[in-house]
Amino acid sequence: MPMETLPIIDFSPFLLPTSTPQERRDVAVELDQACRNAGFFYLKGHGVPRDLLDNIRQDAIDFFKTTSEEDKQRLALKSDDKARGYSKHVDAEKGSHEALDFYRPVAPTESRCGIGQGVNQWPAKPDTFRSAVETYVDRMERLGRAVIEALALALGVDVKLFVSRVDKAFWQLRTICYGGQTSPVSAKAGIGEHTDFGILTFLLADSTKGSLQVRSKTGEWMHADPIEGAFLCNLGDMLAEWTRGAYKSTAHRVIHLSNTPRVSIPFFFDPNWDAIIEPVVPSGDEETDGRYVGVRYRDRYIGAMEEALGDVEALAV
Numbered sequence: 126m127p128m129e130t131l132p133i134i135d136f137s138p139f140l141l142p143t144s145t146p147q148e149r150r151d152v153a154v155e156l157d158q159a160c161r162n163a164g165f166f167y168l169k170g171h172g173v174p175r176d177l178l179d180n181i182r183q184d185a186i187d188f189f190k191t192t193s194e195e196d197k198q199r200l201a202l203k204s205d206d207k208a209r210g211y212s213k214h215v216d217a218e219k220g221s222h223e224a225l226d227f228y229r230p231v232a233p234t235e236s237r238c239g240i241g242q243g244v245n246q247w248p249a250k251p252d253t254f255r256s257a258v259e260t261y262v263d264r265m266e267r268l269g270r271a272v273i274e275a276l277a278l279a280l281g282v283d284v285k286l287f288v289s290r291v292d293k294a295f296w297q298l299r300t301i302c303y304g305g306q307t308s309p310v311s312a313k314a315g316i317g318e319h320t321d322f323g324i325l326t327f328l329l330a331d332s333t334k335g336s337l338q339v340r341s342k343t344g345e346w347m348h349a350d351p352i353e354g355a356f357l358c359n360l361g362d363m364l365a366e367w368t369r370g371a372y373k374s375t376a377h378r379v380i381h382l383s384n385t386p387r388v389s390i391p392f393f394f395d396p397n398w399d400a401i402i403e404p405v406v407p408s409g410d411e412e413t414d415g416r417y418v419g420v421r422y423r424d425r426y427i428g429a430m431e432e433a434l435g436d437v438e439a440l441a442v
């Protein structure tokens with residue numbers, strides 16, 4: 126592994142009402158540079174109170190540690206929605222993990238295909254889990270919008286345009302557990318190489334080191350270990366689409382070798398369900414022009430989910 130390190134960005138000057146326009150711009154430029162280069166960065170000074178991070182992390186750890194197989198199966202993904210609830214992903218090659226997923230609730234409408242349509246399934250225990258998730262998500266949505274505003278500033282794009290694509294963000298909060306006793310036996314723990322398909326991912330994880338790896342610009346894998354109190358952020362495909370590839374959606378994977386479980390909690394800040402994401406920056410060269418022609422987020426989401434559901438064991442009806 127190379128000794129390269131990922132940038133650490135202090136976002137607080139962007140959030141403070143007392144900051145000057147220049148101070149805000151400086152943070153925006155720093156973010157812009159990280160998005161063009163590493164495609165991954167640590168975000169500190171994000172304003173999300175420490176107790177919210179601690180609460181959701183502890184509840185997620187407790188859920189995976191104490192919930193019986195039977196109770197997990199009661200929360201299994203429903204066959205229409207296929208998104209909200211408990212799932213076990215078993216892939217002997219890429220790695221296995223279990224997850225409990227929450228999303229922005231969406232009322233069923235006729236124009237909607239089943240995938241992604243439904244309401245969250247809340248575990249009975251820990252009994253603080255639901256409020257921890259709801260409080261956390263509320264703050265994370267605010268943070269997501271603020272980072273989008275900063276990127277709009279750096280890119281010279283109308284802030285209102287960017288914000289209009291995320292003001293009802295189809296967020297996903299995933300709690301994941303790798304390895305440990307609950308892990309599906311005979312399969313290694315992890316998640317295969319992929320890019321995230323949304324806009325921005327804010328990762329909160331336990332203190333386990335050496336499991337998450339990101340692909341650097343030069344193609345080598347490097348560890349992205351947690352920094353306490355900071356989020357590890359990576360860019361999704363929608364941000365690459367918006368910027369015609371100027372911002373990279375960076376590949377990453379998890380190889381979890383320890384017998385002690387690892388719990389991680391990515392918050393996926395994605396566009397509105399119906400948003401069309403079209404390039405907002407001038408075209409660079411003919412080669413990339415053809416690749417970035419605009420996408421409807423929900424089409425990308427449904428396609429990605431159909432692919433991901435291939436390794437899910439036992440879907441509830």
Ligand SMILES: N=C(N)NCCCC[C@H](N)C(=O)O
Nearest residue numbers: 297321322323393395430433
């Ligand atoms: N919302 C976004 N961007 N999610 C990206 C990861 C989705 C993980 C996995 N395919 C799943 O089944 O949920």
Ligand SMILES: O=C(O)CCC(=O)C(=O)O
Nearest residue numbers: 301321337377379389391
């Ligand atoms: O668990 C992690 O650290 C990363 C998970 C991830 O990449 C994902 O769920 O998309």
Ligand SMILES: [Fe+2]
Nearest residue numbers: 319320321377
């Ligand atoms: Fe990911």
